[in-house]
Amino acid sequence: MDPADWHIVRSTPLLSGMPPDIVQDFAGGLVARAYEKGTPLFHQGQAADAFFVILEGWVKIYRTTSDGLEVVLHVFKRGETFAEAAMFLGGRYPASAATVSSARLVRIDGNAFRTRIRNQPELALSMLAAASYQLKSLVEQIEQIKVRSAPQRIAEFILRLADGQEGPAIVDLPFEKGLIANRLGMKPESFSRALARLRPLGVSVERDVVEIADMARLAAFVEFTGDDG
Amino acid sequence: MDPADWHIVRSTPLLSGMPPDIVQDFAGGLVARAYEKGTPLFHQGQAADAFFVILEGWVKIYRTTSDGLEVVLHVFKRGETFAEAAMFLGGRYPASAATVSSARLVRIDGNAFRTRIRNQPELALSMLAAASYQLKSLVEQIEQIKVRSAPQRIAEFILRLADGQEGPAIVDLPFEKGLIANRLGMKPESFSRALARLRPLGVSVERDVVEIADMARLAAFVEFTGDDG
DNA sequence: GTTGCTGTTTGATCTAGCCCAATGCCCACG
DNA sequence: CGTGGGCATTGGGCTAGATCAAACAGCAAC
Numbered sequence: 403m404d405p406a407d408w409h410i411v412r413s414t415p416l417l418s419g420m421p422p423d424i425v426q427d428f429a430g431g432l433v434a435r436a437y438e439k440g441t442p443l444f445h446q447g448q449a450a451d452a453f454f455v456i457l458e459g460w461v462k463i464y465r466t467t468s469d470g471l472e473v474v475l476h477v478f479k480r481g482e483t484f485a486e487a488a489m490f491l492g493g494r495y496p497a498s499a500a501t502v503s504s505a506r507l508v509r510i511d512g513n514a515f516r517t518r519i520r521n522q523p524e525l526a527l528s529m530l531a532a533a534s535y536q537l538k539s540l541v542e543q544i545e546q547i548k549v550r551s552a553p554q555r556i557a558e559f560i561l562r563l564a565d566g567q568e569g570p571a572i573v574d575l576p577f578e579k580g581l582i583a584n585r586l587g588m589k590p591e592s593f594s595r596a597l598a599r600l601r602p603l604g605v606s607v608e609r610d611v612v613e614i615a616d617m618a619r620l621a622a623f624v625e626f627t628g629d630d631g
Numbered sequence: 632m633d634p635a636d637w638h639i640v641r642s643t644p645l646l647s648g649m650p651p652d653i654v655q656d657f658a659g660g661l662v663a664r665a666y667e668k669g670t671p672l673f674h675q676g677q678a679a680d681a682f683f684v685i686l687e688g689w690v691k692i693y694r695t696t697s698d699g700l701e702v703v704l705h706v707f708k709r710g711e712t713f714a715e716a717a718m719f720l721g722g723r724y725p726a727s728a729a730t731v732s733s734a735r736l737v738r739i740d741g742n743a744f745r746t747r748i749r750n751q752p753e754l755a756l757s758m759l760a761a762a763s764y765q766l767k768s769l770v771e772q773i774e775q776i777k778v779r780s781a782p783q784r785i786a787e788f789i790l791r792l793a794d795g796q797e798g799p800a801i802v803d804l805p806f807e808k809g810l811i812a813n814r815l816g817m818k819p820e821s822f823s824r825a826l827a828r829l830r831p832l833g834v835s836v837e838r839d840v841v842e843i844a845d846m847a848r849l850a851a852f853v854e855f856t857g858d859d860g
Numbered sequence: 861g862t863t864g865c866t867g868t869t870t871g872a873t874c875t876a877g878c879c880c881a882a883t884g885c886c887c888a889c890g
Numbered sequence: 891c892g893t894g895g896g897c898a899t900t901g902g903g904c905t906a907g908a909t910c911a912a913a914c915a916g917c918a919a920c
Binding site (some may be wrong): 416465468469473475497519527529530533534537538540543544545549625 | 696698700716717719722725726748749759762763766769770773776778801816857
């Protein structure tokens, strides 16, 4: 854990509310570890005894149905924490997690963290904030799956990647298209075609590099129910 | 608030973790109130200054999109609390709420509750439990929308209503079919047709009463991806 | 270079569920 | 006891996206 790593850990929504001395107190125990792409971190149903901070790379949260289908619920990125709500309860993970790129993570043990919280009510407040943020994001995701078309969902995804840029922009797709497709609730073939359908809106794709002529146009497209034009 | 009401309030997951004396302490402030069917309780974007306990009736949580479409995220029933996570943060409600039947609710003020929590870390733990339960339920909902067919989602809904009964069973649909349809992510027409398609599995419908010949058969149907019979 | 693997694209077909519209059923109200 | 307004069902046509299948590109190992 070098200083840059520390900066990331301290700036997560979960821990940023933590008094500095408590964070320091944590310092000794935390170790960053590198994972290869595709490493499983935990499985749904397992005892939830830890949560994670991502220093580098991407991690997917997914569920496997009884007949082997995989549904990706979320893909977390550098600087985000995941599994904290499940861990906190000391129950079981409701979904599985695995890295989707090579990654560096910090694993934070649940027991240690829980006992700290009992003495630090303010910590619980940050936990609640984090949980509630997740809640909101899931709520939004449901809305999107239900009311947006495939191209709109992709457009929205790209907008998020470009994160507030204006005018023309270039973004890299951070992981395999098949995974993005799953995350957006569609099949890889549909993703490919839907992405192609964004070309008239000034979106061109070369391998995993996406070039957007005008962000505003894309944003407008996401908003409209797309009856025509 | 008669004793039966109290029993309900005390047995919510959120408050059951609360020490009895604290609950007593609350007693003075709480008032049950009756609402007509269709009464809005709060709107998305409003300051989240309270949460609710349902003593009687049903409440829907929904989002209205920019073009007026409504997506129902959840329908809560008697004995459940809602909006606690949003309230707790003191931020804004991420969705709207309205009664879908005549109802009796207890409204619990956020400020009062928040200050109590600061002194009672254990309370925060129950809050977290509640939040995490919601999280899990949303996660499951996303999985269902993505991988289950319309008839399967309905079957699942019925199974939940019948809550563990075995063999033959009879259940009442608790509110309008259109609302159930929305909650399950489909149109009323689709709901009607999909429900009819469950007849071969021993499900018959008469107005809002559903008769199931064999719960096990329905449960099996939900599991299989339905490639064929 | 060749082989093989994995991920992506493209094509052709099929279908679940949406849209639009009509009709029917029930209950409330005069 | 009629009549009107909500909800529910039914019908027909349509389109988005799934499915099945094949071609294709990049990359690693040999």
